[in-house]
Amino acid sequence: QGQLVESGGRVVQPGGSLTLSCETSGFPLSSYGMHWVRQAPGKGLEWIATIYYRGTHQFYADSVKGRFTIYRDTFQKTLYLEMTSLNADDTAVYYCARNGLREVSGGHFCDSWGQGTLVTVSS
Amino acid sequence: EIVMTQSPATLPVSPGERATLSCRASHSVSRDLAWYQQRPGQAPRLLIYGASTRATGVPARFSGSGSGTEFTLTVSNLQSEDFAVYHCQQYYDWPLTFGGGTKVEIK
Numbered sequence: 001q002g003q004l005v006e007s008g009g010r011v012v013q014p015g016g017s018l019t020l021s022c023e024t025s026g027f028p029l030s031s032y033g034m035h036w037v038r039q040a041p042g043k044g045l046e047w048i049a050t051i052y053y054r055g056t057h058q059f060y061a062d063s064v065k066g067r068f069t070i071y072r073d074t075f076q077k078t079l080y081l082e083m084t085s086l087n088a089d090d091t092a093v094y095y096c097a098r099n100g101l102r103e104v105s106g107g108h109f110c111d112s113w114g115q116g117t118l119v120t121v122s123s
Numbered sequence: 124e125i126v127m128t129q130s131p132a133t134l135p136v137s138p139g140e141r142a143t144l145s146c147r148a149s150h151s152v153s154r155d156l157a158w159y160q161q162r163p164g165q166a167p168r169l170l171i172y173g174a175s176t177r178a179t180g181v182p183a184r185f186s187g188s189g190s191g192t193e194f195t196l197t198v199s200n201l202q203s204e205d206f207a208v209y210h211c212q213q214y215y216d217w218p219l220t221f222g223g224g225t226k227v228e229i230k
Contacts, residue, residue: 001179035219037167044210044221044222044223044224045159045161045167045210045212045221045224046221047212047218047219047220047221050219059217059218061218062218095166095167100157100169100172100178106214107155107172107214108214108219109157109169109172109212109214110157110159110167110169110212111169111172111178111179112169113166113167113168114166115165115166116166
């Protein structure tokens with residue numbers, strides 16, 4: 001199983017921007033699709049973005065489409081989530097997660113999760 | 124969007140007993156259904172994928188069943204570490220969607 005460590009969460013003002021990082025180890029990032037999933041305080045899990053293992057396709061939830069960008073650096077073994085135009089509804093713990101199947105453009109469940117990083121949008 | 128509905132929201136169970144959790148999809152997801160366990164303050168942990176395949180290291184007391192729109196997670200002989208929130212997730216279609224979760228609590 002891989003290891004995932006998120007960082008970058010902090011308090012940010014409404015309308016602000018923030019980039020989260022997810023350092024990976026123990027597996028080749030180029031062989032796995034990756035996901036970002038968030039959890040607002042006291043709420044359930046919400047999928048927000050996926051990047052295919054080839055890096056050729058990205059998918060976004062409607063709630064973040066046009067504002068968030070998922071990308072990766074396979075040499076740095078790091079996944080990123082760039083977030084812009086943040087609002088209070090974006091306040092959540094953000095998890096990065098590894099796709100459960102290797103080198104397939106499907107099977108989008110998550111078999112490894114990071115510990116999460118908290119983003120708070122508040123003035 | 125495929126809406127996932129979990130029931131009940133809270134399930135009181137005594138240690139050593141069996142818990143049966145339900146997850147319903149608004150449209151068929153075939154068997155593209157995963158279950159996760161989330162303990163307080165922790166990240167989710169994959170338990171089941173493909174509706175019934177246990178993930179690596181998951182004890183045999185966890186079992187999943189179902190297909191189409193109706194799915195069940197059964198936890199037999201509940202241990203203290205099993206009291207947690209359980210989430211289902213469909214990966215049949217975009218957007219990926221989770222259920223609202225079922226909290227299994229000590230009765």
